[in-house]
Amino acid sequence: MDKYNRRKFLSYSLKGAAGLAAISLVPFGVNKIFNNNGMMYGNDSSGLPFSGGTPLPVPPLLKNMSSIPSKAKFQLSAQIAKTEFIEGKETDTYGYNGNYLGPVIRVRKGDEVSIKVKNNLNEETTVHWHGLEVDGENDGGPHSRIRPGETWNPKFTVTQPASTLWFHPHLLHKTGEQVYKGLAGLFYVDDDVSDNLKLPNEYGVNDIPLVIQDKKLDANGRFEYRLGMHDVMMGLQGGTILVNGAVNPYLEVPRGKMRFRLLNGSNARIYELLFSNNQNFYQVASDGGLLEQPVEMTKLVLGPGERAEIIxxxxxxxxxxxxELTNQGTEFMKFMVTGNKQQDFNIPNQLTKIERIDSSKAVKTRKFIFQGMGSNVNINGQQMDMDRMDEYLTLNTTEIWEISNESTGMMGGMAHPFHAHGIQFQILDRDGKQPPANESGWKDTILVYPGENVRAIATFKYPGIFMYHCHILEHEDAGMMGQFKVE
Structure with missing residues (x-):
């Protein structure tokens, strides 16, 4: 695929892109196969036909143990469990404070947060706060290992705007397996700006989280984390899509506006999301918070680790x-409209004001090049080494990071989602062109297509050791990761 078509694939979701509605493009790294009935699944034959028969589970909000204003204390436990994805059929899973996935941690900007994380697994783990701007000691990367039976207690103050973040393990060489087994949860930040917008904000009623993942479920409803050659090359992708841990879920919705906070929590799959009637919707936030203006869309592309809030x-x-909500036209979740009407919400033309980082203030431009395939994936020709520091940065300085994807070999190559810890970026350009409107806000995970070059800018305000890596978790585990130190 040439650069013109790659750019169309990235931006054709914006309403008004002439002639693109009829184009059916498959994201790199997403293979399709068909069964005898023509049902489209992923890269295995384990997909379950859509029936829309399971009520959508909504993760609980984790209780704040503190009664002191602007202070938040939480307790989180990583534990071994069993889960039924198909009624009456169990599979081994992991979960936070439950059998699969975890509760939603909700805080406000300015809160002093303390989280006691207990490891009740039989192996080491970590908990990384994906998208949270904190110092390296509290980030939860591979250096912050929690041994079985032990507790880790990160403490930090929330300084960033309202946003939908998430948390998951980040153990060296084991991230993919632990996330696949179920260790993931959402982390909400609220602030006065988001409160005053009067967008749908009643959790579980008109403000619903949607954690989207894919699994290789066998006929007995079980899954195992076993990597074949294709999984090593492209990342583990399954034929059954789960939402909040449910297969074929449905959600009853009133006649009115609903807010959905979407997380691509899959190990490797890129989603192309649209509604079965091709209706429009508005994206109001990206990874790191509100966009300045709502963006009217009919399709949304989310790479692993990316988030989007839509109305x-x-x-x-x-x-x-x-x-139905579909991935490339294949249904995986149903919305059932009731006769109830709810309060009407007006989507304001101006959501927030984002102060643009002046590129002339950048003290350095660093290059990060995705290279290699399979077990040879790397960044800048090097694979992850815990004893090697790849980049040194000066605290409170601004830099431009230029991210390139040279994986253009086999079948045209594949996209790599770039993620850096402890920081939010602003995308300057893609191949020298302005990014799509829904990428004009804060981003911590950036999908980079084969042959593409993306420039992003950030000011590094927190000290410590952090990771940058591909968020295809099998690539990260294989060594497509490096370290940077801010001091």
């Missing part, structure tokens, strides 16, 4: 109508 209007439907 969907169901007011045009009648009682009993249904609409």
């Amino acid at each position: 969907v209007d169901f007011s045009m439907f009648k009682d009993g109508d249904t609409v």
Whole structure:
């Protein structure tokens, strides 16, 4: 795929892109196969036909153990469990404070946060706060190992704006397996700006999290983390899509506007999300918080680790109508519209004001090149080494990071999602061109296509050791990761 078509693939989701509605493009790293009935699955034959028969589970909010204003204390436990993805059939899983996935941690900007993380697994783990701007000691990278039976207690003050972040393990060579087994949860930040917008904000009622993942489920409803050659090359992808840990879920929605916070929590799959009736929706936030203006869209591309907040209007439907959320047109979740009407929410033209980082203030431009395939994946020709520091940065300085993808060999190469710890970026350009409107806000995970060059800018305000890596977890575990130190 040439650069022109790659750019179309990235931006054609924006409404008004002439002639793109009929294009059916498959993201790099996403293979399709068909069964005898023509049902499209992932790169294995384990997919379950969509039925829309399971009520969507909504993760609980984790209780704040502190009664003191602006202080938040939480307790989190990584534990071994069993989960039924198919009724009556169990599989071995991991979970935070439960059988699979975890609760939502919700805090406010300015809160002093303390989280006691107990490891009740039979192996080491870590907990990384993906997207949170904190110092290296509290970031939860591979240096912050928690041994079985031990507790880790990170403490930090939340300084960033309202956003939908998440947390997951980051143990060296084991991140993919532990996330796949179920260790992941959402981390919400609220602030006065988001409160005053009066967008749907009632958790579990009109503000719903959607953690989207794929699994290789066998006929007995089990999955195991076993990597074949294709999984090593492209990352582990399964034929059954889960939402909040449920197969084929449905959600009853009123006639009105709903807010959905989407996380691509998959190990490797890139999603191309659209509704079965091709209706429009508005993206109001990206990884690190609100966009300046809402972006009207019909399709949304999310790479592993990326998040998006969208507003969907169901007011045009009648009682009993249904609409499906699809990946490349294949249904995996159903919305069932009830006759109830809810409070009308007006989406403001201005959501927030984002102070642009002046590129002339950048003291350095660093280059990060994705290279290699399979077990040879690397960044800048090097694989992860815990005893080697790859980059040294000066605290409170601004830099431009230029991220390139040279994986253009086999089948045209594949996209790599770039993630850096402890920082939020602003994308300057893609191949010298302005990024799409829904990438104009804060980003911590950036999808980079084969042959593409992306420039992003950030000011590094927190000291410590941090990771940068591909967020295809099998690539990260294979060594497509490096370390930077801010001091």
